[in-house]
Amino acid sequence: MNSSWKLLTVRGIAIRIHITFPLILVFAAMTYGQMGGASGALFGIVSVLLLFVLVTLHELGHSFAALHYGIPVRQIVLLPIGGLAQLERMPEKPQQELVVAAAGPAVNVVLAMVMGLVAWLLNIPVLGGIQDFSLTFRALFSFLLLYNIILALFNLLPAFPLDGGRMLRALLALRLKHEQATAVAVNIGRVVAMLMGLWAIWNGAIFMALIALFIFVAGTQELAAIRWQGRMRRSGYGHMVREVFSPVVGVLGPYDSLRQALAERMRGWQSDFPVAEDGHYIGFVTEDGLLRAANLYGPDALIYAAISSEVRPVSLQTDLLDVISQMARLRVWALPVVEYGRLLGMITYRQIQEFIHATPGFPPEDTRRIVRA
Numbered sequence: 093m094n095s096s097w098k099l100l101t102v103r104g105i106a107i108r109i110h111i112t113f114p115l116i117l118v119f120a121a122m123t124y125g126q127m128g129g130a131s132g133a134l135f136g137i138v139s140v141l142l143l144f145v146l147v148t149l150h151e152l153g154h155s156f157a158a159l160h161y162g163i164p165v166r167q168i169v170l171l172p173i174g175g176l177a178q179l180e181r182m183p184e185k186p187q188q189e190l191v192v193a194a195a196g197p198a199v200n201v202v203l204a205m206v207m208g209l210v211a212w213l214l215n216i217p218v219l220g221g222i223q224d225f226s227l228t229f230r231a232l233f234s235f236l237l238l239y240n241i242i243l244a245l246f247n248l249l250p251a252f253p254l255d256g257g258r259m260l261r262a263l264l265a266l267r268l269k270h271e272q273a274t275a276v277a278v279n280i281g282r283v284v285a286m287l288m289g290l291w292a293i294w295n296g297a298i299f300m301a302l303i304a305l306f307i308f309v310a311g312t313q314e315l316a317a318i319r320w321q322g323r324m325r326r327s328g329y330g331h332m333v334r335e336v337f338s339p340v341v342g343v344l345g346p347y348d349s350l351r352q353a354l355a356e357r358m359r360g361w362q363s364d365f366p367v368a369e370d371g372h373y374i375g376f377v378t379e380d381g382l383l384r385a386a387n388l389y390g391p392d393a394l395i396y397a398a399i400s401s402e403v404r405p406v407s408l409q410t411d412l413l414d415v416i417s418q419m420a421r422l423r424v425w426a427l428p429v430v431e432y433g434r435l436l437g438m439i440t441y442r443q444i445q446e447f448i449h450a451t452p453g454f455p456p457e458d459t460r461r462i463v464r465a
């Protein structure tokens with residue numbers, strides 16, 4: 093509710109724009125403005141908006157494939173570095189993952205073929221048109237055609253968690269165990285990301301360097317999360333939130349300001365906070381959300397501005413495995429524990445880690461591997 097705006101809904105899937113999205117428009121206006129003045133800046137903005145139509149279609153490709161397998165799609169979020177279709181869960185069968193991952197780039201391949209045919213029929217130069225930064229049909233058309241090809245090729249790079257990397261993982265998972273397949277795909281992805289990063293730094297392409305860094309970090313995080321899940325499953329964990337959560341936590345009230353929340357944060361005990369009134373759960377504020385809201389609305393805004401739209405509370409009976417997968421998916425380190433609308437406390441990644449370490453029979457050498465991952 094605070095970190096993104098809803099644009100429209102397609103087949104029950106909300107398409108949202110992240111608050112950082114306008115950055116890419118500013119970036120495009122500046123980049124093309126340098127080359128073509130005011131009309132170049134305008135070209136930059138319009139072409140990037142159209143580019144994100146392509147990105148949305150790509151994400152809808154993934155989403156429709158997921159829906160086909162009965163996997164609900166929560167939303168599509170458009171970020172400056174691209175789009176993200178958030179599936180309720182990942183397909184477990186390798187064949188399904190392969191299809192869901194391939195469906196996104198397939199949309200761009202089909203669009204590129206259709207647009208290529210149109211370009212050929214109308215005699216539009218594909219690469220030549222890019223030199224021209226005026227707002228003409230031809231310039232925009234060749235720009236979009238080129239970007240369709242780039243989007244397809246880029247996403248097909250075997251760099252987990254890009255689509256190509258996911259396809260690779262799915263193919264490997266036909267032969268290997270899920271976790272092993274992920275490890276191989278992530279390692280290949282890290283090498284690709286490093287090569288991409290080096291190339292980007294060498295050529296001064298900052299945006300590309302950021303994307304390479306993102307691929308490296310995201311792949312590493314997903315591998316770590318999957319390894320944890322594997323460990324927990326193997327250790328026979330059917331453990332629930334009630335065994336781990338802490339009932340004593342700092343709670344914010346609905347009329348608290350972001351400044352008060354930041355002051356609580358600075359005291360250092362807690363970085364994420366449930367919001368409640370008279371014990372009734374209202375929402376959850378993550379550290380990330382708090383800092384972002386404070387930047388955007390200033391410290392005097394009410395805490396509502398920072399409440400996460402994505403965090404779902406867990407109950408006492410929720411399996412720790414589900415807790416960890418929600419944490420990994422949302423990249424949060426704590427979740428509120430709520431039962432019948434009443435806030436009971438909070439569960440953190442740290443507590444789960446400590447709980448597992450305290451459980452006898454957990455091999456210590458495994459732990460070291462997790463830390464390195």
Ligand SMILES: [Zn+2]
Nearest residue numbers: 196197247255
């Ligand atoms: Zn994709």
